[in-house]
Amino acid sequence: MNSQTEENYLKALFYLSRHKEEVNVRELSERLEIKMPTVTSMMKKLAAKDLVHYESYKPVRLTDAGKKTASQIIRKHRLTETFLVNKMGFGWEEVDEIAEQLEHVHSPKFFEKMDELLGYPVLDPHGSPIPDKKGNIKTGRYKKITEFNPGDVIELTAVLDTSHEFLSFLNNKELSLGINIEIIHVESFDNSVIVRYTGHPRELLSEAISQKLLAEKR
Numbered sequence: 465m466n467s468q469t470e471e472n473y474l475k476a477l478f479y480l481s482r483h484k485e486e487v488n489v490r491e492l493s494e495r496l497e498i499k500m501p502t503v504t505s506m507m508k509k510l511a512a513k514d515l516v517h518y519e520s521y522k523p524v525r526l527t528d529a530g531k532k533t534a535s536q537i538i539r540k541h542r543l544t545e546t547f548l549v550n551k552m553g554f555g556w557e558e559v560d561e562i563a564e565q566l567e568h569v570h571s572p573k574f575f576e577k578m579d580e581l582l583g584y585p586v587l588d589p590h591g592s593p594i595p596d597k598k599g600n601i602k603t604g605r606y607k608k609i610t611e612f613n614p615g616d617v618i619e620l621t622a623v624l625d626t627s628h629e630f631l632s633f634l635n636n637k638e639l640s641l642g643i644n645i646e647i648i649h650v651e652s653f654d655n656s657v658i659v660r661y662t663g664h665p666r667e668l669l670s671e672a673i674s675q676k677l678l679a680e681k682r
Contacts, residue, residue, distance in 0.1 A: 591622025
């Protein structure tokens, strides 16, 4: 059984390696806000458990066992978020911190029952895919809203930022998953986007916001 700290390292490595297989220790140190010598020490410990491939002064890679372990942590996190929203009435902006705590519960039966009660969902409340019990993750082919053209009507399908601050901002703008949005204009100077949706005939979204919103064309 891995400690909570070890699981946090594995999860961070998993997220960092989504777009590249190898991650250097500095990147991991910056993401976790932990000093590099401490990160290096943990990499040696995880390597001894065959969860990462690690050599001094070289990038780190998750082993197959490490990938599966990390995906199961993420599975528990996203199942918990879904349960909190769908069954307990929490807002999508409220669930990340609670899920961070429950993802370290070591009880497969508990999460299997949660999955069953939810009807075996494939997406969490933020549109992120929920890994299956084998660690497989099916990702959607969504695009950032800055990649669409004026006149396109799109459906908001996922968010890349699940922080309380960002989701509260979306709540204030009445933006939620499943809503249809029309792209009116994409500003070439700063990549801000002018959109229209129900109750909002003209809304300006900055590039910082738009880059965190994923959608598909209707």
